[in-house]
Amino acid sequence: MNLRNFKLLFLTFAMISLVAACQNKQREKEDFIKGNVKFATAQTDIMLQVVGEPTGNNYPRTMKRNGELAVTSMYDWTPGFFPGSLWYLYELTGETKWRDMAEKWTTSLEPLKTFTGHHDLGFMMYCSYGNAERLDPKPEYKEILIESANSLSSRFSEKTQTIKSWNYRKNWNDTTEWFYPVIIDNMMNLEMLFYASKVSGDKKYYDIAVKHSESTLKNHFRKDFSTYHVVDYDTITGNVLDQATCQGFSDNSTWSRGQAWAIYGFTMVYRETKDPKFLDAAIKATEMYLKNLPEDMVPLWDFNAGEAGYAAEGKSYAVEFPGKELRDASAAAIVCSALFELSGYANKPEYLDYAIKMLYSLASPAYRAPLGENAGFLLMHSVGSIPHKSEIDKPLVYADYYFLEALIRYRNMNSQNNTLYQD
Ligand code: GLY
DSSP states (O other): OOHHHHHHHHHHHHHHHHHHHHHHHHHHHHHHHHHHHHHHHHHHHHHHHHHOSOOSSOEEEEEOTTSOEEEEOTTSSOTTHHHHHHHHHHHHHOOHHHHHHHHHHHHTTGGGGGOOSSSTHIIIIIIIIIHHHHHSOOHHHHHHHHHHHHHHHTTEETTTTEEOOSOSEEOTTSOOEESSEEEGGGGGGHHHHHHHHHHHOOTHHHHHHHHHHHHHHHHSBOTTSOBOSEEEEOTTTOOEEEEEOSSSSSTTSOBHHHHHHHHHHHHHHHHHHOOHHHHHHHHHHHHHHHHTOOTTSOOBSBTTTTOTTOOOOTTOGGGTOOOTTOBOHHHHHHHHHHHHHHHHHSSOTHHHHHHHHHHHHHTSTTTBOOTTOGGGOSBOOEEEETTTTEEEEEOOHHHHHHHHHHHHHHHHTTTOOOOOOOO
């Protein structure tokens, strides 16, 4: 064989190997998604049998100590996630059974459109009605979402340039009163405001969302782009009065889910505004988060719990709780989903690799529940709030919601692949 023929043969062989490797990778990905969808639908079927019809008081949230499903009323902050997960199962399978179930659970939340008791209306209505509008639009959904955006906007103050998250409360020491507490989580509620401006043509919701994001950028980040959970504002001057925690270990520590909300929130605000300062914030918050991850990519519930220089205080259960090492799968799921999106905006190809690693880690037996266990939830090992002695090392409905969203983003990656995964 002469040299030219040898080179040709070698190139052909290399090409064939490359194509085969790509096909194997694609097959592995398809199998991974298919397996997870099969599990998620079977597990959710089990939950639906237990939970029955929506009553206004039975939105799945977590698991009791005895292994039973724990539910909340619609006025808690999480009722939108279960309908949202049902919409995602419809998006993954195309089966009308999931659409009908999602519609039923979504429309049960309509009374919330006038709710103004706290800031979480975005989570409550956009995860439910927002997905409904995206996947099976109906004229009344738009109206309900615009009315919900109005209700949320009623908590905005021109003085503080933010939406008030919670009403009056005190810190863990009872030494500081918060009259205008804003939490980093609030970034997530803004997506509904951007939507409302687009469909109503009224820019006021957009303006509120941007002002809130700018204030958060200024007051919620430390120099290293870790986040404070709570910032309290003076309602008369608009000045910052306190930077503290409510669900993290200490005021100066970084609560990992708070950091996750910041990463997801600023990624979403960049998508809606294209303002590079928000992209920069999302990237810097991500860099800080990635630096603090253990090998399996699921963070500790707080990056600094138990470290020298960090002290839980007052009535917080974190004072006596020894579990520094507990993980929060919900934070991992939120960041996993966010990085699938952020990798498309940032010049950081490694973010996509991280997102895929996070997804595989969450889907491994270390975090994904065995079928029929975990009160019908998909993921184990999340933390609601250690300071409140609540939902410690438990499943959480929002962990499952962002896990399914990440699965969809993985499926759709690169290819606009909308393969439906049915049995
Ligand atoms: N938004 C409340 C939480 O993340 O626990």
